[in-house]
Amino acid sequence: MAAVAQTGTTSVVRKRRRKVDWVAYGYLSPALVTICVLSIVPIFYTIYISFTNFNQMHFTSYQFVGLQNYKELLNPHDPLSNLFIPTLVWTIIYALCATGFSYLVGLALAVLLNNKHMREATVYRTLLIIPWAVPTLITMLAWQGLLNDQYGQINGLLHGVFGLPRIPWLTNATWARVAIIIANVWAGFPYMMTVCLGALQSIPTDQYEAAEIDGATWTQVFRYVTMPSVWRISLPLLIPSFSFNFNNFNATYLLTGGGPPNSNNPFLGQTDILASAAYKMTLSFNRYDLGSAIAVLLFILVAFISWLQMRYTGAFQEVDS
Amino acid sequence: MAVTHHSFPQSGAAPRHRKRNLQPGQWLRLWISRVIIWFVIIVVLIPMWFVFTASFDPSNSYISVSFFPAHATFANYRALFQGGQFLVWVRNSLLVGLTVAIAQSFITALSAFAFSKLRFYGRKYGLMMLLLLQMFPNILSIAAFYSALAKLNMIDYLGSYILVMLGASAFNVWLLKGFMDSIPKELDEAALIDGANTWQRFIRVQLPLCLPMLVVIFFLTIVGAFGEYLFAGTILQSPSNYTLGVGMYNLISGQFAKNWGEFAAAALLSAIPLAAVFALAQKYLTTGLVAGSVKG
Numbered sequence: 001m002a003a004v005a006q007t008g009t010t011s012v013v014r015k016r017r018r019k020v021d022w023v024a025y026g027y028l029s030p031a032l033v034t035i036c037v038l039s040i041v042p043i044f045y046t047i048y049i050s051f052t053n054f055n056q057m058h059f060t061s062y063q064f065v066g067l068q069n070y071k072e073l074l075n076p077h078d079p080l081s082n083l084f085i086p087t088l089v090w091t092i093i094y095a096l097c098a099t100g101f102s103y104l105v106g107l108a109l110a111v112l113l114n115n116k117h118m119r120e121a122t123v124y125r126t127l128l129i130i131p132w133a134v135p136t137l138i139t140m141l142a143w144q145g146l147l148n149d150q151y152g153q154i155n156g157l158l159h160g161v162f163g164l165p166r167i168p169w170l171t172n173a174t175w176a177r178v179a180i181i182i183a184n185v186w187a188g189f190p191y192m193m194t195v196c197l198g199a200l201q202s203i204p205t206d207q208y209e210a211a212e213i214d215g216a217t218w219t220q221v222f223r224y225v226t227m228p229s230v231w232r233i234s235l236p237l238l239i240p241s242f243s244f245n246f247n248n249f250n251a252t253y254l255l256t257g258g259g260p261p262n263s264n265n266p267f268l269g270q271t272d273i274l275a276s277a278a279y280k281m282t283l284s285f286n287r288y289d290l291g292s293a294i295a296v297l298l299f300i301l302v303a304f305i306s307w308l309q310m311r312y313t314g315a316f317q318e319v320d321s
Numbered sequence: 322m323a324v325t326h327h328s329f330p331q332s333g334a335a336p337r338h339r340k341r342n343l344q345p346g347q348w349l350r351l352w353i354s355r356v357i358i359w360f361v362i363i364v365v366l367i368p369m370w371f372v373f374t375a376s377f378d379p380s381n382s383y384i385s386v387s388f389f390p391a392h393a394t395f396a397n398y399r400a401l402f403q404g405g406q407f408l409v410w411v412r413n414s415l416l417v418g419l420t421v422a423i424a425q426s427f428i429t430a431l432s433a434f435a436f437s438k439l440r441f442y443g444r445k446y447g448l449m450m451l452l453l454l455q456m457f458p459n460i461l462s463i464a465a466f467y468s469a470l471a472k473l474n475m476i477d478y479l480g481s482y483i484l485v486m487l488g489a490s491a492f493n494v495w496l497l498k499g500f501m502d503s504i505p506k507e508l509d510e511a512a513l514i515d516g517a518n519t520w521q522r523f524i525r526v527q528l529p530l531c532l533p534m535l536v537v538i539f540f541l542t543i544v545g546a547f548g549e550y551l552f553a554g555t556i557l558q559s560p561s562n563y564t565l566g567v568g569m570y571n572l573i574s575g576q577f578a579k580n581w582g583e584f585a586a587a588a589l590l591s592a593i594p595l596a597a598v599f600a601l602a603q604k605y606l607t608t609g610l611v612a613g614s615v616k617g
Binding site: 021022023030032034041042043045105117118124126127128130131133134137138143144145194240243249250257278279282283288291298299306 | 343347350351354355357358361362365366367368369371372375427428429431432434435439440441442444447449451453454455456457458459460461462463464465466467468469485487488489491494519523544547548549550551555565566569570573574581584585588591592595596597599600603
């Protein structure tokens with residue numbers, strides 16, 4: 001058996017060495033050219049800007065300043081350092097909570113829906129997918145209106161119907177962070193639910209039958225049959241969604257605009273994550289130099305997360321067919 | 322490629338084993354599950370219901386909360402169309418979305434074909450490298466984009482915006498490549514034996530077979546373009562160039578109480594078709610995602 005497999009692979013390798021389709025690069029060129037021009041060149045330009053003092057004051061005549069911008073951001077005695085470190089901490093908390101809670105809610109719902117006696121499950125599934133189906137742009141702007149502490153309907157419901165005190169959703173730092181996580185989980189759980197449901201349905205029924213014959217309880221079946229399969233399929237998607245959330249300031253920016261303002265930091269609000277910090281530095285304050293330096297630091301972090309992902313899950317690994 | 326795209330049942334519950342008489346334990350579990358799911362559905366959909374009712378409420382006031390608007394009218398919808406603004410936004414978004422989606426499908430199909438069926442140096446790790454590269458979204462290079470566009474006097478043109486959005490998506494290539502990998506090899510080999518050249522193998526054999534996935538990518542790209550704000554808000558500045566994203570953002574931010582009803586109407590009008598397209602496309606997409614991850 002092993003010998004057969006061995007000769008099989010070597011013959012494939014030999015065949016491939018003999019023939020390279022040079023025309024392949026022609027087919028790849030549109031993708032490679034656009035990726036070069038729109039991803040790689042801007043990244044290198046960003047790295048270049050981060051070593052200069054390119055900002056509104058020096059728009060036409062900027063100089064090379066070495067590591068100055070990084071020193072300002074990372075040196076704990078510099079006033080700008082209270083911009084980078086607290087933002088980094090919040091970015092990590094936000095990405096962990098948004099991904100983790102979405103996954104838990106999605107998994108729990110998938111387990112409940114994966115009940116062969118629940119014949120109307122498709123209806124439930126369709127209703128639960130709606131938050132994912134509507135573009136984030138629309139839902140997050142709608143959340144911004146709904147969470148307005150004076151006029152918003154969420155407070156209207158909690159205060160008017162349930163008699164709870166009005167919650168300062170978008171004006172208090174802690175509540176704004178809670179609101180962002182709630183809105184992100186609301187928008188993110190249907191994806192996780194769909195993936196987990198796919199995973200649950202791919203478990204062969206004979207595994208369940210075998211467990212039943214062995215007299216396993218429901219919790220044992222869940223622990224030893226269901227979870228390993230779900231975990232195997234969903235983990236490769238869990239880490240990319242963590243790094244997606246890490247950079248996903250679309251939702252945050254549309255919901256709070258980074259606010260409420262931060263008293264000891266003139267540039268960034270309480271809910272700004274690193275990605276929105278880079279965006280705001282560039283567009284609101286014309287500090288292209290600092291914005292680029294933040295982006296480069298973020299790039300290093302994302303590269304590290306991606307490396308971890310590759311190292312431990314082998315997701316996206318190429319399998320020769 | 323052990324798992325094909327057709328091996329996942331689409332519905333939540335497979336009605337294969339219909340058992341009329343449940344044991345008490347199963348019956349209890351079923352009903353507890355149902356009650357929890359009903360509760361979650363209500364919590365999840367309440368915000369959307371609020372937006373729905375707001376769009377029909379002419380008073381624009383939100384101090385009182387009613388589950389059904391007392392005097393429902395189409396005033397907000399009329400206001401939205403009267404200025405003609407909304408149609409301009411939709412037109413601009415359609416222009417951007419269609420252009421980008423056509424280009425994206427073309428680029429994706431060509432590269433997926435190369436990665437799936439051709440042999441070349443870099444095939445093994447090339448796609449993975451591109452996927453890792455795109456973990457870093459383009460928007461983070463905003464300083465580079467903005468200063469380059471400003472220096473070239475390209476701010477506030479729809480064309481510049483389309484250009485920025487044109488980049489190939491490695492994720493789409495990966496998705497389509499996974500789909501092409503599942504097309505039986507024999508078809509390609511038969512074409513080769515018949516003396517087909519590479520272009521004929523691509524156009525005649527592979528392209529028709531992976532058309533469903535390509536259509537999914539096409540529509541998802543359009544939906545994505547409709548929902549993009551960050552680049553659009555940076556590049557497009559005059560109201561005649563606003564896309565749906567920029568227009569809706571400007572309706573609500575800063576002047577909440579004034580335009581909430583109009584915003585809700587615009588949200589509803591754009592969300593329903595986009596959500597319908599997405600829901601249809603998503604079915605195929607999810608099976609593709611799961612199949613891809615099983616393979617790895």
